[in-house]
Amino acid sequence: MNRRTFLTAGTVAAGLAGVSMTSGLPASARTRDRRFVRSxxxxxxxxxxxVPSTVITVADGHYAVPAGAPIAITxxxxxxxxxxxxxxxxxxxxVLTGExxxxxxxxxxITxxxxxxRQSxxxxxxxxxxxIRLTRNDFQLADIAGLHWVMVRADHSSVDHNAFHGKTTLGIYLGIEGAGTDGMASGVRVYRNHFSDHSFPGSNGGESIRLGVSPRALSTAGAIVEFNLFExxxxxxxxxxVKSSGNVVRHNTIRDSxxxxxxxHGNANRVEGNYLLSGSxxxxxxxxxxxxxxxxxxxIGGSGIVLGSGNVRDHFPGESPASRRGNDAPDGVQIALNTVLDCGxxxxxxxHRTLPPLGCAITDNLLMGDNGQLVNLPFQEGIAWSGNLHWGTATDGNAPAGTFKRADPKLVAGPDGIRRLTTGSPAINAATRSYRxxxxxxxxxxxxxxxxxxxxxxxxxxxCLRPLTPSDVGPHAS
Incomplete structure (x- = not known):
């Protein structure tokens, strides 16, 4: 079955005809110095x-941008x-074509x-x-091996309400890096985008979002990646x-991927409130x-959550490139209040790496399944456990005795398919730690x-929050 969907310019325009191009823009941008151009x-x-607040509207049509003569914003x-x-x-x-x-x-x-x-x-x-703001655009660049489609290195930029789709070759949809060889752009926000149908068959190099690269791991980016849909x-x-530090990844939905x-790579990142559904x-x-x-x-066909091991203990300034590419063993990681259902x-x-996690905690998670085992952690010494709730015919694995309770959590699926607690669940008010x-x-x-x-x-x-659907994201979303 052909799983790819490709949007033509005509279908994009037709499907979005009711969306105002100035919705979401500041009031000043909607009222001053408006210009209409046809070439x-x-x-x-x-x-x-x-000047500030100028709005330039380009007439619909196909525009072939000549080689060596781009649209310069200088x-x-x-x-x-x-x-x-x-x-x-x-x-x-x-539609913008050309190099x-x-x-x-x-x-x-600039917005x-x-x-x-459709450039190359x-x-x-x-x-x-x-x-710099990229908003309500449709990205389907030339399907060239190794071509990254959008690269953000500008501080405090935003990428929102865009569609990225239809790549079959090596290369990423969206990268965030920074100046020089080890810096990261500061304060980038990526939200309400639809990333879909990247079918590169290789084992590496086709990320939808790559937030940094290994030489930039210790740079604090402070990026927020939220409310994006991946299909x-x-x-x-x-x-x-994520290959940088100090970022937040929250309220995204990854489905059938x-x-x-x-x-x-990197430290002090927060991964919160994401849905990962029916994937690998x-x-x-x-x-x-x-x-x-x-x-x-x-x-999830594989493991729901993997607490990795390392071939380096910690990354540090001035380490060799080879060391920086290594896996940094987790230290001080907290895995808490997650729900993991019917995963491998x-x-x-x-x-397969020799350095174990140290000072990590796995607490107050709800784990349920009917096949295999719920927990398989080869290194136990560096992990504190408490308050986890297990259920189903899957075995407990090597979760330490006394750190979990086995009881039916009384979950019921809502209209969105998400299974939530119901009255009388033993999970209610049962956390063993406080989470300020x-x-x-x-x-x-x-x-x-x-x-x-x-x-x-x-x-x-x-x-008030639920898994995202295509109507919640991309150029057509409100």
């Missing part, structure tokens, strides 16, 4: 005189809250909205730019690959001081008093 030359002239300065906006007449109605499209240099507060990018080189947001993200075992969430890989962890909390994993193994580790830095649960409900075990805090209210 690339007119666009270049409009850009030459644009030294242009919008202002915070008053960007210079360049937008398509209708979402997806302006390049927009080339940004030394610019700030590019509603374009269908990477769209770059370079480190000499700031506050058929099959280009790599890592749909979201080979790829999972992997903390491959769950959450895999290396590095130090991560918090993995409130995640819901169901029907609920929580597992690795034995975990205010809400998977659904957005407040965690009050003693927390409930697993990702769900029992409530009779309708959940």
């Amino acid at each position: 690339l030359d007119e666009l270049r002239r409009a850009l030459a005189t644009a 030294g242009m300065r919008g202002a915070p809250g008053r960007p210079i906006t360049v937008q398509a007449e209708t979402p997806g109605g302006v 390049q499209s927009f080339v940004l240099t030394g610019s700030s507060d 590019l909205s509603g374009f269908a990018f 080189t990477t769209l770059e947001l370079p480190p000499d730019c700031r506050r 058929r993200a099959d280009g790599d075992p890592e749909a979201i690959s 080979i790829g999972g969430i992997v903390l491959r 890989n769950g959450i895999r962890i290396y590095g130090d001081r991560h918090l993995v909390v409130n995640n819901y994993l169901e029907r 193994t609920a929580i597992s580790g690795e034995s 830095d975990v205010d809400t649960d998977l659904d957005g409900d407040r965690r009050t008093g003693r927390a409930d075990v697993g990702a769900d805090e029992f409530s009779r209210r309708r959940p």
Whole structure:
């Protein structure tokens, strides 16, 4: 069966005809200095005189950008809250072909909205730019092996409400890096995007999002990756690959995909409230001081959560490139309040590297399955266990005796298919630890008093958060 879906410019435009291109833009950008252009030359002239709050609308059509003559945005300065906006007449109605499209240099507060990018080189947001926004665009660049589609190196940029789809070769959809060889862009936000149908058959190099690379592992990026949907993200075992520090990955949905969430390099990342459903890989962890909390994993073919092992104890400034590429053994990682259902193994580790986890905690998780074993951790000495709830005909594995309770959690699936606690569940108010830095649960409900075990805090209210669907993300979402 052909699992790929390819959107033409016509279908994108037709499907998004009701979306206002100025929705979500500041009021100042909706009311001042509006210009309408019908050619690339007119666009270049409009850009030459644009000021903060200028909105340039490009007439729908196909535009072949000449080789060596991209649409240059050089030294242009919008202002915070008053960007210079360049937008398509209708979402997806302006198709940009050729080697390049927009080339940004030394610019700030620029918004590019509603374009269908079909170019044959990477769209770059370079480190000499700031506050660049890519919104409501459709990305299906040339399907060239090794071509990365979008690379963000500009501080405080955002990538939101875009569609990335239809790549069959080596290369990533979206990369976030920074200046030089070891820096990371600061404060990048990636939200409400739809990543789908990457079918590169290799074992590495086809991530949907790559947040850093190994030389940048110790750089604190402070990125937020939230409310994105991944479907058929099959280009790599890592749909979201984190290779930097101090990031938040929350409220994303990964469905029917080979790829999972992997903390491959870096420290002090937070993985919270994500749904991983009917895929091959769950959450895999290396590095130090991560918090993995409130995640819901169901029907993952492999392990739901993998606490890795290392061939290096810690990464450090000035280490050799070979060492930096090594797996950093987890230290001080907390895996808490997650729900893991019907996976190959609920929580597992690795034995093919010699350095074990140290100072880690696996607490107050709800683990359930009917096949295999729930826990398989080859290294036990560096892990503190408490409060986990087990159920199903799967064996307990090597979870230490006395650190878990075996009882029916009384889960019932809601209209969204997610299984939640019901009245009388032994998970209610059963957490063995306090979690002062975990205010809400998977659904957005407040965690009050003693927390409930697993990702769900029992409530009779309708959940305000749920797994994402295509209508929640991409260029057409409200």
